[in-house]
Amino acid sequence: MDIEITTVESIARVRLKGRLDTPGVDQVEGKFTSSVVTGGKNTVVDLSQVSFIASMGLRMFIGIAKALKRQNARMVLFAPQSQVNEVFNTVLLHQILPIVADEAEAVRFAAG
Amino acid sequence: MSLEKAATRVTLRIPSSLAGLKQGSEERSRWLSQWNLGEETGNRAHLVFDEIVTNIIRYAFGDGHEHGIEVAFHLADDSLTLSFDDDGRPFDPRTAPEPVNTGSLAKAAIGGRGLLLVRKAAKRLNYERSIAGRNRLSVELARS
Numbered sequence: 001m002d003i004e005i006t007t008v009e010s011i012a013r014v015r016l017k018g019r020l021d022t023p024g025v026d027q028v029e030g031k032f033t034s035s036v037v038t039g040g041k042n043t044v045v046d047l048s049q050v051s052f053i054a055s056m057g058l059r060m061f062i063g064i065a066k067a068l069k070r071q072n073a074r075m076v077l078f079a080p081q082s083q084v085n086e087v088f089n090t091v092l093l094h095q096i097l098p099i100v101a102d103e104a105e106a107v108r109f110a111a112g
Numbered sequence: 113m114s115l116e117k118a119a120t121r122v123t124l125r126i127p128s129s130l131a132g133l134k135q136g137s138e139e140r141s142r143w144l145s146q147w148n149l150g151e152e153t154g155n156r157a158h159l160v161f162d163e164i165v166t167n168i169i170r171y172a173f174g175d176g177h178e179h180g181i182e183v184a185f186h187l188a189d190d191s192l193t194l195s196f197d198d199d200g201r202p203f204d205p206r207t208a209p210e211p212v213n214t215g216s217l218a219k220a221a222i223g224g225r226g227l228l229l230v231r232k233a234a235k236r237l238n239y240e241r242s243i244a245g246r247n248r249l250s251v252e253l254a255r256s
Contacts, residue, residue, distance in 0.1 A: 021162040054162040055226035096220045
């Protein structure tokens with residue numbers, strides 16, 4: 001599992017690649033959390049290269065989004081693949097986190 | 113490996129640790145790759161394996177010691193069954209409450225969605241607590 005984080009115009013852009021199962025989350029959660037939560041940055045997360053997610057991945061997203069919300073920042077997920085989108089739909093994740101189609105929309109939503 | 117030659121049932125014994133989960137996941141993936149089951153069935157098997165083994169590691173024991181978890185995969189004509197055997201505290205996943213849908217990030221629980229995903233993926237779940245004090249869970253998936 002790989003993670004790449006850049007900050008452009010005060011928005012953190014996180015690109016994840018691989019499988020967000022328990023071992024995958026273990027590999028990226030520390031860097032993800034320390035990079036975006038510490039600064040309380042609005043954050044967009046590119047899921048286009050995430051082929052699989054299990055509940056530990058959901059736990060990571062919800063935990064980070066809650067920590068950002070306490071600092072009046074928000075996290076937006078974008079471009080989920082089919083298995084990831086199916087899991088999001090099963091747990092009704094869209095009711096608690098914004099999930100959009102592409103990066104431009106995610107940036108607009110995060111900045112807004 | 114041809115369909116006729118590959119074993120339709122395999123059993124693994126893994127330690128109750130992240131290293132054990134990784135080892136089991138690799139062996140599951142290797143075994144499944146011998147069959148042409150399709151991405152959807154493979155993903156469901158991965159999901160069920162990851163959720164159940166993670167739950168056992170995190171919640172089944174409380175003594176700080178590493179335990180063994182036995183996992184079996186059985187392929188039939190129309191189903192793939194994953195079976196889990198552990199000596200942790202009794203827990204029947206069929207009776208676990210559904211997560212409450214709060215509709216807001218502020219009120220949402222961080223965790224508690226794994227068994228919902230397992231129940232949605234499964235065709236059938238069976239659980240028994242053996243006389244010897246072991247949890248025996250089997251999760252049957254439809255082959256797509």
